[in-house]
Amino acid sequence: MFVVWTVLALQWTDLGCxxxxxYLAVVRFGTPEGLEFLPACGG
Structure with missing residues (x-):
């Protein structure tokens, strides 16, 4: 399960997280689609 979570998290790091x-974005939003990455990585 952790491997799957890491693979999903790497999609977010590609977007600047x-x-x-x-890892928090995976829990809150799942995979980055559309503009969801903006609030997830706005910090």
Missing amino acids: DYPEA
Whole structure:
């Protein structure tokens, strides 16, 4: 399960999230689609 979570988190890091934000974004939003990454990585 952790491997799947990491793969999803790496999609967020590609969009500019750092790793803690990326893992939280997976929990909150799932995969980055459309403009969801903006509030997820706005910090």
